[in-house]
Amino acid sequence: MLPVTIAGLGYYLPERRVTNAxxxxxxxxxxxxxxxxxxxxxxxxxxxxxSAGMGAAAARMALAHAGLALSDLDAxxxxxxGPQQTIPCTAALVQxxxxxxxxxxxxxxxxxxxxxxxxxxHTAAHLIAAGAYQTVLIYSSExxxxxxxxxxxxxxxxxxxxxxxAILTRSAPGASSxxxxxxxxxxxxxxxxxAIIGGGTRHHPNDPATTPEMHLFHMxxxxxxxxxxxxxxxxxxxxxxHLGWSRDEVDAVVPHQASRHAVEQLTRRYGFRHEQVVxxxxxxxxxxxxxxxxxxxxxxxxxxxxxxDRVLLVGTGAGLTLGALALTY
Numbered sequence: 001m002l003p004v005t006i007a008g009l010g011y012y013l014p015e016r017r018v019t020n021a022x023x024x025x026x027x028x029x030x031x032x033x034x035x036x037x038x039x040x041x042x043x044x045x046x047x048x049x050x051s052a053g054m055g056a057a058a059a060r061m062a063l064a065h066a067g068l069a070l071s072d073l074d075a076x077x078x079x080x081x082g083p084q085q086t087i088p089c090t091a092a093l094v095q096x097x098x099x100x101x102x103x104x105x106x107x108x109x110x111x112x113x114x115x116x117x118x119x120x121x122h123t124a125a126h127l128i129a130a131g132a133y134q135t136v137l138i139y140s141s142e143x144x145x146x147x148x149x150x151x152x153x154x155x156x157x158x159x160x161x162x163x164x165x166a167i168l169t170r171s172a173p174g175a176s177s178x179x180x181x182x183x184x185x186x187x188x189x190x191x192x193x194x195a196i197i198g199g200g201t202r203h204h205p206n207d208p209a210t211t212p213e214m215h216l217f218h219m220x221x222x223x224x225x226x227x228x229x230x231x232x233x234x235x236x237x238x239x240x241x242h243l244g245w246s247r248d249e250v251d252a253v254v255p256h257q258a259s260r261h262a263v264e265q266l267t268r269r270y271g272f273r274h275e276q277v278v279x280x281x282x283x284x285x286x287x288x289x290x291x292x293x294x295x296x297x298x299x300x301x302x303x304x305x306x307x308x309d310r311v312l313l314v315g316t317g318a319g320l321t322l323g324a325l326a327l328t329y
Contacts, residue, residue, distance in 0.1 A: 004125040005177035006329060008068065008167040009297035010061025012054045012141075013284075014044040023157050027150055034157045035282075039260025043160030043285030045145040051084040052093035054163035055141035058297075059098060062165040065301075068135060070100040075127070075136040078109035079120035080289045082143060086199075094139060105137075113194070114256050114317035115184065116140055116289035117164075118325045121313075122182040124168050139165035140290040147196060149216040158259060159217075160285030164293035176308050181243040182325040185235055190320030193223040225261065228316045229269075235322045236270050236314075243326050245310065247271045250326075252305045256315025257281040257291045266314070278304060291315075305329055 019042045020034040035041055046054075055078070063070065078091035085093075091107035112119040117140045124136040141163035148156045171177045197203055198214030240247065253276045255266050260281060267277050278299045287294055292313050299305045307329060314324040 001178040001180050002125040002129045003171040003175075003178050004128050005169050005171045005175065006166050006327070007169045008062040008064070008066025009165070009293070009300050010058045010063070010065060011162065011164040011294050011297040012057035012061070014046045014049055014054070014161050016045045016047050017042050018045050020157070027153055027156060029153055029157070037154065038158050039263075039281050040158060040285045041282045043283075044162060046143050046161045049143070049161075051080065051082065051090055051141045051143055052097045054143070055080075055090070055094045055139040055165065056097035058141070058163040058165035059094065059137050059139050062137070062167045066167040066169075068167060070098055071104065072135045073100055073105045073137050075124070075133045076100070076105050076107045077120045077124060077136060077138045078107075079116035079138050079140045079293075080109070080142055081111060081113045081116065082147070083109065090141070106133075112317055112321060112323075113319070114258070114288050114291060114315055115321055115323040116317075117166075117293045118182065118313050118315070118323045119184065121166070121168065121179065121325060125179045128168060128170050134170065136168045137165060138168060138293075139163060140293050142288045142290040144217070144288055147215065147217045149213075149218065152218065154221050155217060155219045158286050160287050162284060162287040162290045162294050164290050164297045166293055166297070176328050178328055180326045180328070181239070182323075183235070183239050183242070184321060184323045185231075186319045186321040187227065187231060188319060190224065190227045191318070193220045193227070193320065194218070194318035221259070224316070224320065227320055228262070228322070229265065231322060232266075232316070233270060236324065239324045245326065249310060250276060250312045251309035252299060253277045253312045253314065254292060254296050254299065256317070257284065257286055257295060258315065259286065262316075300329070
């Protein structure tokens with residue numbers, strides 16, 4: 001076990017709530033199709049918010065929850081898919097947005113799409129356990145709405161914008177909190193199924209051959225679902241064999257809120273009870289990298305998860321990557 005505690009959690013939701021009725025009218029979709037297909041009823045879209053601003057808002061809530069100050073932070077890790085700009089890392093912009101002391105915290109970003117938060121927690125936990133850092137802010141801030149492709153209605157209606165944050169510290173002596181096991185596996189044969197191909201060096205914005213469509217999100221949801229269905233069962237069997245917990249010993253399963261079908265399959269096919277699984281998909285949509293920490297933060301602040309509970313973070317991300325992290329909150 002890595003003796004690391006999630007000392008505080010926070011989140012930020014844009015004020016603009018976008019209902020299915022609005023999208024059905026805009027995208028010429030039959031009434032009630034969105035909820036039947038995805039399980040989403042509404043989602044939040046930004047108006048004037050920035051990635052750094054949303055991340056900072058979630059971080060302030062997490063710091064207050066932990067009872068800590070900005071001066072306590074010695075690392076800020078961005079765990080998001082979309083940066084605010086290419087350079088510098090968005091974590092540096094969050095430090096500035098927060099007004100955190102310059103030079104006190106190291107800032108860097110981790111991008112593993114929907115699993116960014118889990119990867120960042122695993123990374124930070126090792127750094128804290130090794131004594132490199134004492135107090136780490138991890139935030140995920142995702143503005144997905146501008147990149148959605150209206151011609152791919154399945155994904156255009158699925159995603160929302162949000163930010164969430166966690167403060168990680170070393171566990172006090174004798175405390176039960178800790179990270180017990182984490183595992184990640186990437187199957188790059190699925191890399192093209194979820195992508196935004198523009199914005200990088202291959203389709204650079206200054207290249208005259210780069211088209212606006214290259215900057216829009218593409219997902220072959222059926223291909224992702226089929227590949228994940230084949231792989232997740234074996235992945236979870238290996239994970240639990242190493243972890244040493246049974247599925248019944250997990251108090252709360254916090255899945256990436258990929259879609260209703262994905263979360264339902266996790267519940268039915270992979271041996272979890274309905275009451276173990278935490279959902280917020282219906283009102284949040286799929287918030288990509290912010291999905292896991294947002295669901296976790298709302299569950300903690302809502303009283304669904306309490307100190308001492310055994311929690312499993314689990315999901316898939318573009319790549320295709322499978323990931324799971326088991327902790328005692």
